[in-house]
Amino acid sequence: MHELGITESIVNIALDKAKEVQASKITKINLVIGELSGFVPDCIQFYFDFLSKDSIAEGASLHFELAPAQFRCRSCSTVFCPQNTIWTCPKCQSQSVEIAGGRELYIESIEAK
Amino acid sequence: MRKIEVIQNILEANESIATQNQCLLDKHKVFAINIMSSPGAGKTSLILQTIAKLKNKLRIAVVEGDVASTLDAERVKNEAVAVVQITTRYMSENCTLIANMISHALQSLPLKDIDLLLIENVGNLICPSEFILGEHKRVVISSLPEGDDKPTKYPMIFADADAVVINKIDFLPYVDFDIPSFRNALVSLNPRVKIFEVSCKTGMGIENWCSWLLNEIKANSQKLI
Numbered sequence: 584m585h586e587l588g589i590t591e592s593i594v595n596i597a598l599d600k601a602k603e604v605q606a607s608k609i610t611k612i613n614l615v616i617g618e619l620s621g622f623v624p625d626c627i628q629f630y631f632d633f634l635s636k637d638s639i640a641e642g643a644s645l646h647f648e649l650a651p652a653q654f655r656c657r658s659c660s661t662v663f664c665p666q667n668t669i670w671t672c673p674k675c676q677s678q679s680v681e682i683a684g685g686r687e688l689y690i691e692s693i694e695a696k
Numbered sequence: 697m698r699k700i701e702v703i704q705n706i707l708e709a710n711e712s713i714a715t716q717n718q719c720l721l722d723k724h725k726v727f728a729i730n731i732m733s734s735p736g737a738g739k740t741s742l743i744l745q746t747i748a749k750l751k752n753k754l755r756i757a758v759v760e761g762d763v764a765s766t767l768d769a770e771r772v773k774n775e776a777v778a779v780v781q782i783t784t785r786y787m788s789e790n791c792t793l794i795a796n797m798i799s800h801a802l803q804s805l806p807l808k809d810i811d812l813l814l815i816e817n818v819g820n821l822i823c824p825s826e827f828i829l830g831e832h833k834r835v836v837i838s839s840l841p842e843g844d845d846k847p848t849k850y851p852m853i854f855a856d857a858d859a860v861v862i863n864k865i866d867f868l869p870y871v872d873f874d875i876p877s878f879r880n881a882l883v884s885l886n887p888r889v890k891i892f893e894v895s896c897k898t899g900m901g902i903e904n905w906c907s908w909l910l911n912e913i914k915a916n917s918q919k920l921i
Contacts, residue, residue: 585791585823592706600702610697614706619852621822652851657887668848670884678884682855688826690702 586622589688590630597640597693606695609640613692617650619685652685710827713795717802717830722920724807727913728815730793730829732853733837734846735819738863740768741896742837742905743814747775749906754811754913759801761793761818768816776814778805784818792823798830812913821846825853832916833858840867844878851885858912859890861905866895 593612601609616622624647635641655662656672657679663672670680705711721728731739740760747756757778760769769781780801784791798815805813815831817824836857838846841864847854854860860882862875875893882889890908894901 585826588710588794589706592709595709596702596704596706600700600704604700606698606700621826668845670848670881678880679887680884682851682885686852688706690704690706692699692701692703694697694699696697 586626587630589622590627590634593627593690594631594634594638594640596690597643598638600690600693601639601695604695606693607639608696609643609693610696611644611646611694612640612690613646613648613694615648615650615687615689615691617685617687618652619682620688622688648691650684650687653683654680655683656680707826710795713799714828714830717795717798718832720802720807721813721830721832724810725917725920726807726810726813727833727916728813728829728831729833729835729909730815730817730824730831731835731837732817732821732824732857733819733839734821734842737819737837737839737842738861738896739816739819739837740771742861742863742894743772743816744775745894745896745899745902746814746906746909747772749902750812750909751775753910755809756812756814757805757810759793759798759805759813759815761797761816763791763818777810780804792818792820792827793829794827795829812909821850821853825850825856833912835859835861837861837863838878839864840871840873844873844875845881847878847881847885854882854889855885857886857889859892859905859908862891862893863896865893865900866898 597612628645654665656677658677659675661674662683671678733739755777758772758776760781764785766781769779773779782797834857892905
């Protein structure tokens, strides 16, 4: 249930931003979530509906863009999507990789009136 | 209707509290490690072995994170200088430890009388990888009965680990755990990781683990001067 704390942060960030630009209603929040992060969108939506009640974010829809897991080869810098459990670089066959994508967790934008 | 760009890391609040925690620890010259693993891999056993080996050299305190119960705190309370139990079931925010919980725990610990703080995270290989606590080193324990595929299945926690302890090494004759394949997957993701093969039951390998810990504590205290 670690989505509850995260959702609290999402609501706070969105409300702060809306206040900053003097918006009266938040209609949509666009989020980017990495495939490797342990966060479950349905769970965030569930807590969001509860936490945003009676605020200008109540009823806002959450849009999740799922960022795919990507590895970068430490030898030739090729970025590739890992195929199941095979992490070999498709270009130079090196097996030394670092995580280049898939751990994102941020608010990209809000839509407001 | 207008679109307003935000681009803000949702974990930023946690990360800023973690930075404050580390500043406080550094001020009192307390070295902290965050010990993570699946349930039953041997976090408490490694803590007990570490205290037994180092208690004549260091003043050691423990933070125990559990979803429920104080069983682990009971096991270590006679060995450590101080123990704080965090029961995450009662926390609204999270099931795993987060920086704010550690911030509260630090307030109830006698920091000036502590050299080493061992933080036992909640048994889980996913959630703890998202939340830094202010620790100096991140340690993951993998035990033989769990199987050798954990770095492949949970790459995030292993990619960020400073050290990985392979525990229950005495199980090797009884389980199909391929140590070279575990090491390959781990090093391919994290070439700078230190790997220790230990048995908390027999004490095998604990010496190496403790010397690494002592070296890291020394390196950090030199950095602070």
